Amino acid sequence: MEHKKTTISSAPDTAPYYQEIGKEVEVFQHCWKNHLPFLLKGPTGTGKSRFLEYMAFTLQQPIITVACHEETSSTDLIGRFIIKGTETVWQDGPLTIAVKQGGILYLDEIAEARPDVIVAIHPLTDHRRELFIDKLGTMIKAHRDFMLVASFNPGYQRGFKELKPSTRQRFVSMSFDYPEKELEKMILMKETGIDSGVAKKLVNIANKIRNLTELGLTETVSTRLLVDAGKLIQSGLPKRLSVEVAVVEPLSDDPEIVEALRDLTQLLI
Ligand SMILES: Nc1ncnc2c1ncn2[C@@H]1O[C@H](COP(=O)(O)OP(=O)(O)OP(=O)(O)O)[C@@H](O)[C@H]1O
Ligand SMILES: [Mg+2]
Incomplete structure (x- = not known):
């Protein structure tokens, strides 16, 4: 069709x-x-x-x-x-x-x-x-x-x-671009119901990765990925796993980059 x-x-x-x-x-x-x-x-x-x-x-x-x-x-x-x-x-x-x-x-x-x-x-x-x-x-x-x-x-x-x-x-x-920190935090809380502490951590992770231009990612962390992570966390999936599957893995298929991002994000959530 x-x-x-x-x-x-x-x-x-x-x-x-x-x-x-x-x-x-x-x-x-x-x-x-x-x-x-x-x-x-x-x-x-x-x-x-x-x-x-x-x-x-x-x-x-x-x-x-x-x-x-x-x-x-x-x-x-x-x-x-x-x-x-x-x-x-x-x-x-x-x-x-x-x-x-x-x-x-x-x-x-x-x-x-x-x-x-x-x-x-x-x-x-x-x-x-x-x-x-x-x-x-x-x-x-x-x-x-x-x-x-x-x-x-x-x-x-x-x-x-x-x-x-x-x-x-x-x-x-x-x-359109990624919103500044306070606005993005608010979007996450409204869209997913997570509390401000978790929202702040997710926004922080996003901003760290967005600044890592040397990774050469074709697209970096979008608000959409953070919303997905927030939804998983809110529904009870452990935070680290949520960030790994909703933020890290969708960004790259290169095992080294994925590992580097995983290490970085695990420290921040
Ligand atoms: N300003 C915003 N207000 C409310 N929600 C937002 C905002 N920005 C992003 N989001 C959230 O991010 C998700 C993705 O946004 P959306 O689907 O509109 O992106 P897009 O720019 O159309 O992306 P694509 O280019 O891939 O089509 C939305 O479902 C929503 O949860
Ligand atoms: Mg769209």
């Missing part, structure tokens, strides 16, 4: 927990009001998806998420003819659905998608706000409540695709 990487979720009933880090909520609201596309930049596990869920709740809009990968084409986004019995029928893709019905279309890891995806979204990202469906020969105007949001992880891995300046400059952009 070609759209298995697409999820459509209506606006959440209750506010998802999101700890604001800077001015992102205000900026996003103004983008929404002004029909400007928005790009979330930043490493994995820094709250980009959570932020978007929170904004969708605030604005009471559905989110259609497309997890882009190297095979993602404009056809996947716009739609295709499918065979149904003896007939061929047109089926709208997630982009077309969002353009028609309104809501937030989230292209997660946009740089991974094939170049024709970028071509297809260009007319939607400027004053035209229209989508050309080449297979039908039609042009549709975006719904008043259509908003395009994309995420991009710069410097993710060697060989990782870049975004072209002509694409980047079509988005209002904000960088």
